[in-house]
Amino acid sequence: MALDQQTKMTPAEIDEVLARHETGVLSLAQGDEPYAIPISYGYDPEERRFYMRLVSTPESQKRQFLSSSPSVRLVVYEEEGETYRSVIAEGSLDRITTDEMTTERIVQYGQAKRPLFEIWGESKRDLDIKLYELTADSLNGRRIELVAED
Numbered sequence: 001m002a003l004d005q006q007t008k009m010t011p012a013e014i015d016e017v018l019a020r021h022e023t024g025v026l027s028l029a030q031g032d033e034p035y036a037i038p039i040s041y042g043y044d045p046e047e048r049r050f051y052m053r054l055v056s057t058p059e060s061q062k063r064q065f066l067s068s069s070p071s072v073r074l075v076v077y078e079e080e081g082e083t084y085r086s087v088i089a090e091g092s093l094d095r096i097t098t099d100e101m102t103t104e105r106i107v108q109y110g111q112a113k114r115p116l117f118e119i120w121g122e123s124k125r126d127l128d129i130k131l132y133e134l135t136a137d138s139l140n141g142r143r144i145e146l147v148a149e150d
Helices: 011-020 059-067 104-111
Strands: 002-008 023-030 033-040 040-044 049-056 071-080 083-096 128-149
Touching: 011 040, 011 071, 011 083, 011 128, 023 059, 033 049, 033 083, 049 059, 059 128
Parallel strands: none
Antiparallel strands: 002 128, 023 033, 023 071, 040 049, 049 128, 071 083, 083 128
């Protein structure tokens, strides 16, 4: 019989997981109504900040949830053999305007995958692309390993 051994990840391990990946699930809420979407991101380990390009359509739920300036959670996870790792970032999502763009921000947004417009049924001119940053108020990671029992 095998047992699961769960351990808390160090900040360095958390940064390694976040650097290895560029996608996760962003969760938002309005009142009692949750909303979760897959997203791509760029990550700055020194600032513990995530950079996202989010695309929405005029009547989309995503646009409605983003307009409420919600607190958010971003979950990034991986499974490798008998080891499972997950990282949860919590904080506020801030919209970045073109006036706020700097060279450093442009580099970070360049690391986030661009949305594939071909997946959208709407015309490209109906899509709203906004830049957001998530500065993690808390950033936690867990590693679960399947350990063979002696």
